[in-house]
Amino acid sequence: MMQKETDVAVIGGGPAGLAAAIEANKGGCSVTIIERDDGLGGILQQCIHPGFGLHEFKEELAGPEYAQRYIDMLGETKVDVMLGTMVLDMTPKKEILAINEQGVVKVQAKAIVLAMGCRERTRGAIKIPGYRPTGVYTAGTAQRFVNIEGFMPGTRYVILGSGDIGMIMARRLTWEGAKVEAVVEIMSYPSGLIRNKVQCLDDFGIPLYLSHTVVRVHGKDRVTGITIARVDENWKMVPGTEIFFSCDTLLLSVGLIPENEVSRKAGIRLARTNGPEVNQFLQTNVEGVFACGNVLQVHDLVDNVAIEAKRAGAMAAMYATGIRLPSINSPDAVPLVAGRGIGYVLPIKVNTGVDLALASRIGPVNVSLRVKRPVDDVYVRVKNGAKEVYKKFFKHLRPSEMVIFELSAAALNAIDKAQPIEAYLEPKPAKELSEAKVA
């Protein structure tokens, strides 16, 4: 068995893994990326549409271009990359068991960064009735076929789910000569960005059916058609509202699940988001194991992945060089909970009473959250008992966009450990709104 020692092991060579590895290397550590695919860049390599890196590089890059910038940066470091290598197991002692063409590999690390990303929810996860004919694909699989491998999965499509991947695939397939009959969304609003609805659906006259879902897949060997129907507010089908589409392919763009099988094996606790529970140091309940990118939370923008991953890489490097970071298991770690209107909030816990020298080195705490449904004219507020920790007004908030803000060291010092910290939405009073209009 091949054996290897490294200061920091990064599992996954996508955007999060690349950024974390570069940052950990800057921190003076030997770093190893373990990637199961034959190349680096992860999902970015199949996202050939533009729109990446607007914040970080002030340019609208295609996914592979964005990845290339990081691959080039990595090339200037001594980071070791193991491609075609699949991690099978990981222990709390940071021993990683992986497999590749040479056989079994054991990697002993001082710190680990989890950057495995996520995978798509499949037909099984959403329980569509009917036969199991050929022609039902997840949108990301179809994207890989069309953009990398050079196959078209079908000729006439219905797409379930108005997430960004689904809408972008509608445009891509149309450009490749296919006919997209409809995009179907169970929610009453598009779940992706408005920009994508306008440029990927409206531009091509592709209808978007809101508050509708697929109720039947027709065909035995190959999909021959799809029946959709309207749903009520409880997502129950409204009889008599069925619409039939003749088509040969159904694409599913119905959400992503962080890929945490290996994390679980190491005894890492997962949160309601299916990502690891972390504190503000992005450290899991297993000391020295950090998480970032889509394995922690499904991100809206790759720029935000990079920011989070750099932090995780820096933290892992500190840990590997002997600096102990406060644990999420400590009694000083105060829960940060999602209150009214908030879907989830991270970190799960915030350590208080952090040594001042350490706190100044690490900087402010980054909080990220998503709202449950679209809202206008609200305050995002964070409170600890009666104390206000954060308050900001937002004209529009959408579940498709993350809200990211910082909590200052001063605000953290004043936290009462006996009470949780709560993030919630508060509608702006009508009076204030009308006054603002007059002004």
Place this chain on the structure above:
Amino acid sequence: MKQKDVICVVCPNSCAITVKQMPDGKLLMEGQGCKRGEQYASDEFLAPKRTLATTVRIKGAFIPLLPVRSSVPVPKERLNDILDLLARIEVQAPFKCGSVVVQNVLGLGADIIATRTLGVDTCAKVACELR
């Protein structure tokens, strides 16, 4: 009188803007929230543009497709012409990210550039040598 409804994508406000063209050519707008939105709606009315991203065939790399995009946005109504042109193109590996696949495509002032670096597939090469 020509009229068009535009949903602004400049920011998340997503203003619904109605653009009307007067007989003298002047544009009348309703619903725009800011100057940038006004510019966007005017562009969408007079000459909508899009960045095109697609693939061309590549020989000798470990995958059969090279992702490409237009270096700057191109007129929306010419997208299909560019796609038709690119469907007939095949390039040879190696190809570097950022290098030009088609210069000044259809005279529209945009280059088609590669968005990925694809080297010569060493596995394929070794397989050839073994044979």
